[in-house]
Amino acid sequence: MGVSGRVLVLGGTGEARRLAAALVADGVDVASSLAGRVTAPVLPAGEVRVGGFGGVDGLAAWLDARAVRAVVDATHPFAATMTASAAAATGAVGIPLLRLHRPGWVAQADDDWRWVDGLGEAADAVQGFGSVFLTTGRQGLGAFAGLTAHCLVRSVDPPSPPLPARTTIVLARGPFTVADELELLRRHAVEVVVTKDSGGAMTAAKLTAARELGLPVVLVRRPPLPPGVPTVATVDEALAWVHDAVGPRRA
Template identity: 60%
Template sequence: MHILILGGTTEARALAGLLHGRFRVTSSLAGRVASPRLPAGEVRIGGFGGVDGLVDWMAGHAVDAVIDATHPFADRISFNAARAAATAHVPLLALRRPGWVPVTGDDWRPVASLEEAARTLDGLGDRVFLTTGRMGLAAFADCPQWFLVRSVDAPDTAGPARTELLLDRGPFTLEGEREVLARHRIDVVVTKDSGGAATAPKLRAAREAGLPVVVVRRPPVPAGVTTAASPEEAAAWAAARPGASRAR
């Protein structure tokens, strides 16, 4: 049985490790990170060319099931995957790590988009720790605040005029996040609700420092798509597919 895993997330790599050796596994990475951490099994890098391209690729490579383990904010590929799977009559599962939940002491400002996050910054302070990645910097291009932008790779699009770039890759530690906030005299943190433990320490560090956190809510999973909350749950779903017993 051939399983296509979409995404290079921590959960996608863990899932590939669980399935490799039991099934034929191909992980598809978007190619937006220069030196990605590669999962077990076969790997392809780059887009498919939209829904039709994904349908053709699945047919040409005899894909029996698709698991969308992309980043929770990679909504375009998720909706393309849903349409392609429905067109090709291939079962689809969305693996989504649970979102973050505020606790006592948090000062969260939930917003629906990066553009709304940029508007929400007015009055919250002059020094912003922006942890939403390099792809959405244009939303903050007109903001007058100073930004510390953390990203795995250097941005290739225009961003805020007053910017310092911090190239780094998680997982991050609580002690490290405390140091970043203090050293750069941060007034407000901006993040996406990515969920997971790798980048969560910044939330506790902000809570301890009494800082507001602008949180961009994640987009919904496409309607009708079954979801799993962990790689283990996704692996169990794969094992329950028709033909899975023959692949062991």
Template identity: 60%
Template sequence: MRARVLLLGGTGEARRLAAALEHHPRVEAISSLAGRVREPARPAGAVRIGGFGGVEGLLDWLRTNEIAAVIDATHPFASTMTRSAAAATERLALPYVVLQRPGWEPRDGDDWHWVDRVGDLPVPGERVFLTTGRTDAAAFAASDRWFLLRSVDPPEPPLPARLTVLLNRGPYPVDGELALLREHRIDLLVTKNSGGQQTAAKLTAARELGLPVVIVRRPKLPAVAIVETEAQAVAWLENVIPDSGGA
């Protein structure tokens, strides 16, 4: 019988990991999606959608479903889920690892301005390209700047008074990002340090156009094990899941 593993997902890394584990001889992966996106990209294998109800709800779910290990491949800014998963697995003495892609690092020509929270705008710019996600748009509701917000689903109020919404899903090519910035006469990019290649083209485009970029730092992780690739996650899993020898 294969060991059940909870894969906290919602990222490209999580989908690739789910595909890698779909036919694993020792592991049955169950992907969990938060349900915040109306039509999420569905991973391979078994899937559950929705929250757990905090740490206590997650504890109950892990016990009921006889989970043997948890891989947290949520977004780097899904800090509430990560804290809950770290607390629940510690209480149950379950193996737990965070699969998190490396963050972005500035390059020559970048004009980056780091902030600790969404909503801080320490540099001027009247036409802002906002790529922090639809749930963070409320942090800019009081601003009198003009915003172009790109997200998968429409944002909910409160919202900035001067707002244009672009519904789209990555990846985005550099040429497309350059054209978008020029078309809307963007003079400031605001984003989170999500890392990865899927949405990194906007940073290249901003560099080429000499635009300032406000970047929100990642929240600090709990004291947990961390891997950076799907291959490392599979190797970790095979190390913590006993080999039954086919029995």
């Protein structure tokens, strides 16, 4: 059975794509929005729009004009600006919002994890290492531009300057296997890994590889979520919330 009214999924993640597919299968009128920062994104099922809304006011106007009944924010855990805008815009137009927030990674006994609160702190934490693996995405790499170490940078699309003076760029899209990550770390003689606490299985293999090689990992903590927004950790929970929030379609 379908639901009445349109649902907007703020996407760009694997969870968002799985949710959109499930909603389409249930007969939901769903639109997915992607930020447009990746040149060739993996598109979800259903209607897709790409690009920004023009801030809180633009998003609120879009929601009102499209008669959206509910919004699921399934963006990346570090998409803090979009998450804040979603909370403000849905509050302004009076429609329910859910945050689909995948759990963060959990250290194991043999892990050497060093937590920091931002990319600047991460750059400070790797001073003195000779070879650094940067897997923070291509946004914000300028924070590491002053490093003198050899920096291995992996991203989906080519990063823009400024970059560290000694940078090797690997263009790749996950998921990655532990064997792949072990080979990469060994080939580039990596001494420390830098990443964000993105969570999920798609890019977790690097943490296993670092553990097996005894390498430290500098992890950037997630930004806080807006207060008062209900949050779930799984696609199934989000799907149930949509049906509860929007209700069945009338015959």
